[in-house]
Amino acid sequence: MIRLISLGFFLLAWQLGAMALGPQHLPEPAQVAATFAQEWRNGDMQFNLGLTLARVLAGFSLAMVAGSALGLALGRSPALDRMLDPWLVIALNTPALVVIILAYVWGGLNEISALVAIALNKFPNAVVTLREGARALDPALDEMAHVFSFSRWRRWRDVRLPQLAPYFAAAARGGLALVWKIVLVVELMGRPNGVGFKMNMAFQLFDLRLLLAYALPFVALMVLAETFVLRPAERSASWWRRHGD
Amino acid sequence: MAIEISGLAKNFARAGGGVREVFRDFSLTLGGGRVAALLGPSGGGKSTLLRLIAGLEMPTGGSIALPIGRIGMAFQEPRLLPWRSVADNLRLAAPGLTDEALNASLAAFELDGRGGDYPGQLSLGLARRVALARAFAVEPDLLLLDEPFASLDLGLHRRLRTLLAQRISAKRMTVLIATHDLDDALLLADEVIFLGGAPAQVKRRLTIDMPRETRDENLTKLRELAPFYPSSREDDDGNSIAS
Numbered sequence: 155m156i157r158l159i160s161l162g163f164f165l166l167a168w169q170l171g172a173m174a175l176g177p178q179h180l181p182e183p184a185q186v187a188a189t190f191a192q193e194w195r196n197g198d199m200q201f202n203l204g205l206t207l208a209r210v211l212a213g214f215s216l217a218m219v220a221g222s223a224l225g226l227a228l229g230r231s232p233a234l235d236r237m238l239d240p241w242l243v244i245a246l247n248t249p250a251l252v253v254i255i256l257a258y259v260w261g262g263l264n265e266i267s268a269l270v271a272i273a274l275n276k277f278p279n280a281v282v283t284l285r286e287g288a289r290a291l292d293p294a295l296d297e298m299a300h301v302f303s304f305s306r307w308r309r310w311r312d313v314r315l316p317q318l319a320p321y322f323a324a325a326a327r328g329g330l331a332l333v334w335k336i337v338l339v340v341e342l343m344g345r346p347n348g349v350g351f352k353m354n355m356a357f358q359l360f361d362l363r364l365l366l367a368y369a370l371p372f373v374a375l376m377v378l379a380e381t382f383v384l385r386p387a388e389r390s391a392s393w394w395r396r397h398g399d
Numbered sequence: 400m401a402i403e404i405s406g407l408a409k410n411f412a413r414a415g416g417g418v419r420e421v422f423r424d425f426s427l428t429l430g431g432g433r434v435a436a437l438l439g440p441s442g443g444g445k446s447t448l449l450r451l452i453a454g455l456e457m458p459t460g461g462s463i464a465l466p467i468g469r470i471g472m473a474f475q476e477p478r479l480l481p482w483r484s485v486a487d488n489l490r491l492a493a494p495g496l497t498d499e500a501l502n503a504s505l506a507a508f509e510l511d512g513r514g515g516d517y518p519g520q521l522s523l524g525l526a527r528r529v530a531l532a533r534a535f536a537v538e539p540d541l542l543l544l545d546e547p548f549a550s551l552d553l554g555l556h557r558r559l560r561t562l563l564a565q566r567i568s569a570k571r572m573t574v575l576i577a578t579h580d581l582d583d584a585l586l587l588a589d590e591v592i593f594l595g596g597a598p599a600q601v602k603r604r605l606t607i608d609m610p611r612e613t614r615d616e617n618l619t620k621l622r623e624l625a626p627f628y629p630s631s632r633e634d635d636d637g638n639s640i641a642s
Contacts, residue, residue: 295478297455300454301453301454301455301470301543302492302493302537303469304491394481394482395519
């Protein structure tokens with residue numbers, strides 16, 4: 155309820171601000187809604203929003219799978235960790251923009267380069283989170299599984315993955331927040347479609363109505379994904395901790 | 400399942416450098432189908448020996464020979480999977496367990512109706528019983544029990560010891576119990592092996608022929624078999640004086 159009232163105040167402030175500044179600097183909510191409806195009717199909105207979401211999903215999945223695999227390997231092998239840790243520090247501190255430019259220069263302005271650039275930006279983050287998870291695995295439970303001759307599959311499914319689940323969830327939640335911002339920049343710099351491309355167009359035309367008509371639904375979708383998918387997933391990842399005292 | 404340990408050596412690296420020798424040229428033979436208690440002070444190598452037999456540690460030298468068979472083990476801590484129910488913890492260790500056998504395993508440790516509980520809902524005493532039920536559920540040829548009553552209060556300790564004595568008598572298997580408590584050894588084992596020194600050596604072996612059911616009432620007499628070992632005999636209030 156408070157959230158709705160708060161949202162109402164936001165719209166009111168926006169309306170008042172728009173009236174004070176004029177449509178050149180801040181279009182009114184109704185004008186943005188009209189632009190949104192127009193883009194929806196000609197299909198542009200669905201097409202670009204869909205493409206951007208697909209890129210978010212693909213880049214995010216790629217980074218999570220590869221990052222988790224390497225993170226687990228580093229967490230379980232101190233030697234490998236010592237060897238690759240400096241690389242990881244460099245990767246973590248390389249600006250997203252540098253990665254994107256390098257990917258486009260080396261790979262060309264194509265979809266693969268775009269996906270690589272998106273995934274590479276999230277990748278070191280997933281590695282670090284899952285490395286922590288692998289380090290936190292309880293050796294006592296592994297010993298128990300060994301004594302009772304658990305199969306390899308059961309050792310992962312029943313002993314290790316439940317311990318790693320909160321780390322996967324944390325990496326996923328942080329990952330989405332990072333990836334969807336990166337995707338826009340990647341599209342703005344090198345793709346002929348997507349929300350980022352549309353924003354570039356709006357920028358060149360100084361068309362704030364178009365900019366906001368694309369930005370707001372996209373932000374809304376990401377907030378919904380965070381609220382209704384990732385946060386519940388994070389909570390359910392450690393449901394068993396809430397049992398008992 | 401007989402166990403043949405010969406010339407066993409086990410070293411651990413010390414944190415500050417150097418090595419700690421837990422075993423050097425240690426030999427021990429245990430007959431199959433018997434219940435043996437390893438008795439000795441904490442840090443004296445009992446747990447290490449159990450871990451070596453279970454394959455959780457590799458010997459530095461020498462050999463441990465045991466026939467192929469199922470091993471069941473209860474650790475010092477219950478080591479249950481907190482995200483699995485009590486019943487599933489047993490089923491994961493013993494995949495072939497029928498519902499009937501599962502219920503019997505739980506009932507033997509007075510855990511009737513607890514199958515659906517999660518480990519987080521259990522007291523330490525109950526969790527230990529689940530861990531013991533799990534070790535028995537695999538129908539082991541060799542059962543390893545590492546301080547099965549550690550950090551339980553005296554009442555729970557006795558209760559669980561009685562349950563364990565009944566279960567051990569009901570099945571024929573080789574059992575090895577590591578404990579520092581003389582009474583545990585006297586009440587449960589056919590043979591008590593006293594470990595001492597560093598590196599650990601077998602100081603004495605004591606065979607107990609009395610049937611397990613009559614030992615409780617003869618505990619005072621049994622204690623006289625080991626006057627050299629500090630007993631955990633209880634004072635009038637039922638409190639443990641030494642352990």
